[in-house]
Amino acid sequence: MREGPEEKTLLQDVPWPDEPPVMLPGETYGTVTDTIADAVLKRPIGLGWMTGFLIAGFFVMVLLVAVTYLFIRGVGIWGIQIPVAWGFAIINFVWWIGIGHAGTLISAILLLLKQTWRNSINRFAEAMTLFAVACAGMFPILHLGRPWLAYWLFPYPSSMGVWPQFRSPLVWDVFAVSTYATISAVFWYVGLVPDFATMREKATHPIPRKVYGLLAMGWRGSARHWKRYESLYILLAGLATPLVLSVHTVVSFDFAIAVVPGWHTTIFPPYFVAGAIYSGFAMVLVLAIPIRKFYHLESLITMRHLQNSAKVMLATGLIVGYGYFFETFIGLYSGSTYERFMLQNRWFGQYAPLYWALILCNILLPQLLWIPKLRSNTVFLFLISLDILIGMWLERFVIVITSLSRDFLPSSWGHYVPTRWDWAVFTGTLGFFSIAMLIFIRIMPAISIFEMRQLLPESEVKADEAA
Amino acid sequence: MKQPKLPAIYGLMAEFEGSTDLVIATKAAYAAGYRKMDAYSPFPIEEASEALGFHKTRVPLIVLVGALLGGSGAYALQYWINVISFPLNVGGRPWHSWPAFIVPTFEMTVLFGGLAGVFGMFALNGLPMPHHPVFNDDRFARVTRDRFFLCVEAADPKFDLVSTNEFMESLKPLSISEVPH
Numbered sequence: 001m002r003e004g005p006e007e008k009t010l011l012q013d014v015p016w017p018d019e020p021p022v023m024l025p026g027e028t029y030g031t032v033t034d035t036i037a038d039a040v041l042k043r044p045i046g047l048g049w050m051t052g053f054l055i056a057g058f059f060v061m062v063l064l065v066a067v068t069y070l071f072i073r074g075v076g077i078w079g080i081q082i083p084v085a086w087g088f089a090i091i092n093f094v095w096w097i098g099i100g101h102a103g104t105l106i107s108a109i110l111l112l113l114k115q116t117w118r119n120s121i122n123r124f125a126e127a128m129t130l131f132a133v134a135c136a137g138m139f140p141i142l143h144l145g146r147p148w149l150a151y152w153l154f155p156y157p158s159s160m161g162v163w164p165q166f167r168s169p170l171v172w173d174v175f176a177v178s179t180y181a182t183i184s185a186v187f188w189y190v191g192l193v194p195d196f197a198t199m200r201e202k203a204t205h206p207i208p209r210k211v212y213g214l215l216a217m218g219w220r221g222s223a224r225h226w227k228r229y230e231s232l233y234i235l236l237a238g239l240a241t242p243l244v245l246s247v248h249t250v251v252s253f254d255f256a257i258a259v260v261p262g263w264h265t266t267i268f269p270p271y272f273v274a275g276a277i278y279s280g281f282a283m284v285l286v287l288a289i290p291i292r293k294f295y296h297l298e299s300l301i302t303m304r305h306l307q308n309s310a311k312v313m314l315a316t317g318l319i320v321g322y323g324y325f326f327e328t329f330i331g332l333y334s335g336s337t338y339e340r341f342m343l344q345n346r347w348f349g350q351y352a353p354l355y356w357a358l359i360l361c362n363i364l365l366p367q368l369l370w371i372p373k374l375r376s377n378t379v380f381l382f383l384i385s386l387d388i389l390i391g392m393w394l395e396r397f398v399i400v401i402t403s404l405s406r407d408f409l410p411s412s413w414g415h416y417v418p419t420r421w422d423w424a425v426f427t428g429t430l431g432f433f434s435i436a437m438l439i440f441i442r443i444m445p446a447i448s449i450f451e452m453r454q455l456l457p458e459s460e461v462k463a464d465e466a467a
Numbered sequence: 468m469k470q471p472k473l474p475a476i477y478g479l480m481a482e483f484e485g486s487t488d489l490v491i492a493t494k495a496a497y498a499a500g501y502r503k504m505d506a507y508s509p510f511p512i513e514e515a516s517e518a519l520g521f522h523k524t525r526v527p528l529i530v531l532v533g534a535l536l537g538g539s540g541a542y543a544l545q546y547w548i549n550v551i552s553f554p555l556n557v558g559g560r561p562w563h564s565w566p567a568f569i570v571p572t573f574e575m576t577v578l579f580g581g582l583a584g585v586f587g588m589f590a591l592n593g594l595p596m597p598h599h600p601v602f603n604d605d606r607f608a609r610v611t612r613d614r615f616f617l618c619v620e621a622a623d624p625k626f627d628l629v630s631t632n633e634f635m636e637s638l639k640p641l642s643i644s645e646v647p648h
Contacts (some may be wrong), residue, residue: 009478019473028614029613030612032533033612033613049609144482155544155548161553162553163548163549163552163553164548165555165557166545166548166549166567166568166571167557167560167564167567168548168557169570172570172574173573175570175571175574175575176570176574179574179575179577179578182578182581182582183577183578183581186582186585187581190585190588194509194510194611197611198509198611198612200610200611201608201611201612202611202612213597214597217589217594217595217596217597218594218595218596218597218598218599219508220507220595220599220601220602220607220609221491221507221508221609221610221611222505222506222507222592223505223506223507223508223512223515223519223521224505224516224519224521224592225594226508226510226511226512226515226516226591227511227513227516227521227524227590228524228526228588228592229511229588229592230513230590231524231588232525232530232584232585232587233528234582234585235526235527236581236584236585237532239530239534239577239580239581239584240581242573242577243574243577246570246574246577250570253570260613285610294473299596310529328474364561424623450510450511451510453509453613454510454512455509457559458485458486458514459485459486459510459517460486461486461490461512461514462487465487
């Protein structure tokens with residue numbers, strides 16, 4: 001545990017006496033470097049990885065087929081209609097982009113708060129963000145109807161003489177999501193540069209050596225370089241922090257600025273952000289628990305990381321619960337017939353089983369995380385994380401579909417049923433996400449090596465000797 | 468114009484085992500009057516750059532300028548589009564409906580600030596630079612692993628192969644080597 005003498009603040013991560021440590025004892029600069037780098041450079045491709053790769057690859061093929069067919073036939077192959085024009089595309093967009101949020105939270109917000117335990121999970125959490133945003137970004141574009149004209153969303157001087165409509169939250173979304181994707185990518189790459197230098201020196205085969213060398217850009221660990229690097233890293237974290245909060249806020253504006261019952265509410269931005277972090281930490285655990293087991297990283301990703309993540313899930317889950325409570329309260333208190341009907345429809349209408357399933361998955365079952373014994377059981381944590389991911393997906397379904405299918409005029413009501421092509425695109429993005437993560441952990445250091453060295457007690461410059 | 472004669476070597480490099488040793492050595496070299504030198508480490512050491520007399524970076528300024536340009540540019544673009552070039556009546560809102568312009572303005576502030584910072588950091592660091600004389604020393608590969616280096620460059624006015632070597636001996640490094648060009 002790093003304890004800077006001058007910079008000790010209340011926020012600094014100091015474990016309680018019986019809490020598990022951030023790193024198990026016995027690690028040195030050399031061992032952390034080898035453990036993380038050898039998982040990429042020396043470890044042969046195992047049967048488990050290959051199986052995962054093939055299954056994920058199958059779903060990538062499903063995605064390609066589904067998207068090709070979509071391009072040929074148009075969005076009519078999906079279950080969307082009027083009034084439910086949004087359907088799976090928007091549900092999955094919101095769900096995926098929410099998952100990405102935990103990565104930025106871990107890499108940026110926890111960095112600013114000096115939560116040093118984040119150092120062992122930030123790298124793959126950032127990769128998760130990147131791939132989740134890539135999956136999210138596909139949906140609105142595929143949903144456009146003419147996806148090849150997606151560039152019309154950007155303000156460029158077109159020969160048609162028209163411009164985007166900046167008063168629309170859907171245009172804000174374009175800016176928020178594309179900025180988020182770009183900043184997440186550069187933050188991730190900047191974090192990787194010193195580790196690429198390590199990989200360059202450790203790789204024995206000339207081709208990986210060349211590739212890592214190119215990516216490392218000739219990084220040589222100069223003190224002047226580090227100083228500028230650290231300065232930038234903190235600033236990027238400072239920029240990414242409001243950015244990540246803004247992204248899901250803007251996503252929630254897509255709903256909240258509309259007048260549809262159940263959407264037009266001011267609780268949406270904070271409640272969406274909390275839900276995003278909730279599902280994101282669930283995805284972090286779903287990834288971290290197998291990675292740490294199969295790559296033998298138990299001494300670097302300790303129970304402390306898993307328990308802290310579980311606590312964050314518990315906290316954000318309660319905020320989400322508060323959001324549900326207030327939706328209900330306002331629905332009843334507003335005196336609006338339409339809002340009251342929306343609630344009645346959610347509880348007892350055609351999609352009511354999904355609403356109660358979401359309450360079970362998101363609010364009731366995660367309360368088990370209060371029990372310390374269960375928080376230290378990796379199998380339980382894995383299962384509860386899957387449960388939360390399902391619950392958050394159901395939440396998006398309930399928000400999008402129940403409100404749209406029963407709006408103001410009974411004559412325009414409809415019933416939405418997803419088609420096999422909806423499922424194909426959704427499971428396809430799950431496959432794309434999995435394959436990207438699998439490739440990532442094979443070719444790049446999944447844990448930040450240089451930040452792990454900083455966690456070692458000997459990294460601290462002894463102030464009395466160096467005076 | 469006469470070309471200045473290039474010194475025969477790039478500099479002298481001392482290898483250390485720990486971060487504290489490196490900082491002590493860097494401070495001693497600075498006190499001895501050496502200025503053209505650099506410390507190399509496998510992770511950031513704030514005290515090392517301080518010991519080199521390198522206190523301030525221009526990275527925050529670059530980020531600020533990028534952020535201001537991005538933000539003001541985005542706002543100006545939206546103003547020009549919605550008020551001058553392509554006025555569009557949406558629900559009777561004023562042409563200059565500024566609250567709606569805040570979100571893209573904020574996003575572009577972050578985007579340009581972040582990108583300016585990244586490009587600025589690499590530019591100030593002189594990267595990408597795949598070849599550098601310090602890499603000529605085989606031991607230097609361990610700077611990305613577990614060793615710390617201090618290199619006093621031959622371009623330093625105080626540099627003298629014999630006396631600098633003697634000075635470096637006094638720092639008790641693991642090894643000292645001449646770094647060729």
